[in-house]
Amino acid sequence: MILRKDQLESSLREEQQLIKDGRLKETNPLDETEPFQRLCYACRTGNLKGSQEAITQGANINAKDKYDYTPLTLASLCGHYEVVQLLLESGALCDRDTFQGERCLYNALTDQIRKLLSSYDYSKSADPLQPLASHITSLLSREEPHTSDIIVTSSNQSFSLHKFVLSARSPYFREKLNKAPSTTSYKLTAKIPPQAFGIAIRYLYFGETPNDVGGGPGTGFTEGEVLEGIDKLTKQLEIRSLWEGILENDDRRLARQHRTDEVEKGRDQLEAWFKENVVRHKIVIDAVKAVDIKWDRENAIFADVLLKADELLEDDAKGTFPNDTNELPSTNELKANGIPVGPTSQFDHLPPSTHSAQKSTLFPAHRAMLIRSEYFQIMFSSAFLEAQHTPHLQIINVDCCPEVLQIILAYLYTEKSDIPLDLAVEVLYAADLLLIEKLKAKAAVVISTLGNGPIHSPSSSSSSGTPLEEPIDIFQVLRAGWATRVPRLESFAAKYFADRLEIYIDDPAFADLIRESAARIQKRQETDSIELLDDIRHYLSERFRMRFEDAGLEELMDEEAATGAAGGGEEEEEGEGKGAAADADVATTDVDKDAGGDLLPEVTIRTLDGEIASDELAADAMNYQILLGKIDTLLERLRLDA
16 A cells, blocks of 8 residues: 555654654664764774674664664675675664665665675564564473473463463562472462463563454453453563553554564563573582582472583683582582582682692573473483483583583573684584574674684785784684584685685695595595685685776786887887986985985885785785695695696
8 A cells, every 4th residue: 555645744753753752762773872883884894803893792783873874784885795694694674665774775786785685574684582582482382392380270271381481571470489489380360361361471471462352252251351351460460561562552563662672671581580590500510529419300490400511621720610619519408499509619719720620510401491402302302311300300411611501501591692702613513513503603603703813915924924813713613614514614714714825825734624625525536626725716816806906907917018019119229228217216316315314215025935026916916826826736735636
């Protein structure tokens, strides 16, 4: 339906008034904060690492600057494909039904970027918390594996629920369960219509507010009675925002705004509960004693499983978590709430380096959240020992360090993934082991953005130069990409090597990597190419082609060739004047030195093999051929044909 001009203007005025009244948030608010300005600058210049850092610091990727440009618009307009991809993966909106969305698509510099923007429709970009919300809502109807631990009844309707969800989302249930954590059933007043109770429960489990609340003929309650019941429940359970959502359901924009706010609020509540209960009650203990931990199944944080991560012995010198002193020499001593307690370790007052006993960290967890991982979903749905019901919580070992396991748990409980660069590769391996594809992708994004260190110009580097300290071990990154099947990391590593090939080409470790790449092809024939070298050659040509195009070197070389062919007959005439010209140059230099005294010395530009080049562009052209030659030499030395 196409609105008339007066209808459109009326709708816009109404929307602006809602924004002014604070009832509706502006999709692209004006932002003049320093982090947002840094993000905009990084998007304009194509600084992938700077963009990731600004996003990590909390810059609003959907805000706009004083010129009405969003970061996505700037990156699209300036043709930075990788930055556009990063913004979209981080939740940037590109809704073609909005001004900013259409502006992005229209102004995209390349068709490649325009196609990428079109592939991220509004529903995919607008709600990054939807996977978390969908999972929690699905717990209401999921039968396998069994994860519920309390049955709540109203009238003749019962729900199998989860204490930790109720405690995190409702102050009323939190208070009741804190007083009696072992409660397995709860009954609400029979005066509440079951339809109202069902709507309240779906709200607590991140469900959407229905347009039709139910009631009417055949249900036993009128619609008014259901609404009255919802009103009573929202007061009793202290979830008044549910009532507000029902009142705003008639306006599509307000309903969508309310839904987004409620999911974000629910995530924040879960995050606070996760930190206060799961993280706070983790246990650090000597690894040999970990198997003796006895954690009562009836406990105050409603945990139904323990996850264990062992600290690497070579990392002992780094210490353990700074505030973890709750080691457990006694395995049977329990608090009244079922959580193990005991005196601190006799070693805790000593520096970490004075004892080398391996440590283990145990995290209390909830199967209902762990099954977001397909690995745990299969484990708990099977006949494995870990799926059996036991008097004390089962301990499941996870093959990663404690810091990585905490990152994984934080993602499963909150959808947040604050991955530091120094742990990104370990998170990648652990996410691959646990079959958490989205977290694996997030770790790859961190590596390929924050791990992209400075690029040094070959014209200013020596062929035997020692590489400066890089933010990552690129050899480890590439092998991790191969092992976890992440093409993004394979492409990133190839580009990383191509941008610094003069540093790595003579490194024996690089030669070993080429051998590994060749060996990855099963039943390799002599005519088969080597994937890593193919990618490096591609990015190497891109690296130098961009420099040549920017400076117009191709046209310059054509002009020089033409000039050389036409000027052959003038060599004798030029030769006669060379001596005088040289004398004049020397005299001029001497005069300049005497008169000025502060002239900068002439810089000699050399290529990778030590030859003198006339300028940097000429050196780049020669270096490109030198590097290609070194690749061929390497292949000959390795007896590989590619």
